[in-house]
């Protein structure tokens with residue numbers, strides 16, 4: 101695991117955007133694996149800025165997102181479909197039909213998991229996967245205890261994750277109870293992975309990732325089994341590392 105430490109959130113986001121842009125310049129038809137959440141927000145802003153400045157075109161690129169809530173309409177402001185359109189896809193020249201997220205409204209959720217895993221194999225695997233990390237070490241919605249052999253599956257969200265996400269919903273009760281997520285094995289199919297973390301809340305997770313054991317109780321530790329992972333973190337998220 102390589103580590104890039106930047107001074108603050110802004111610098112971390114610029115470094116992450118630069119990483120993604122370089123991949124697209126090198127391979128215009130690259131498949132990008134993308135995440136939602138607070139961490140990549142400024143990275144996406146930087147990508148939009150870079151696109152508007154004419155640095156890169158996403159016309160040939162494809163995206164595969166990590167996860168989506170079960171039971172929210174695509175147009176629900178908290179759905180990850182909506183998030184990705186609002187924060188990125190609507191502001192760059194990517195073809196909407198080349199952007200993919202799990203369908204949390206599929207009639208048969210198990211079939212949807214199989215379809216999505218098939219899609220990862222068919223159009224992917226991602227040339228570059230962008231990840232965030234939960235304070236409990238989750239990646240995607242793979243909570244502690246998830247098998248490292250897991251492919252795309254349905255997850256019952258833990259109370260701690262529902263609580264962490266409640267800030268985006270009118271009340272904590274409105275946070276969906278289930279999501280569809282790429283599994284650990286699906287994520288590790290990516291050719292290259294960057295994991296972004298910012299802020300002191302993430303410091304214990306970054307420390308455990310770098311210094312701890314590979315353990316299914318700490319999902320992000322699976323990344324140590326992958327040959328090309330780069331952590332891009334800011335100083336506050338790195339402060340626990342000795």
Ligand code: F6R
Nearest residue numbers: 135136137138139232233239240
């Ligand atoms: C989002 C995702 C999650 C987040 C993680 C960190 O698609 O897969 O694993 O990356 O929950 O979220 P933030 O960035 O909001 O701290």
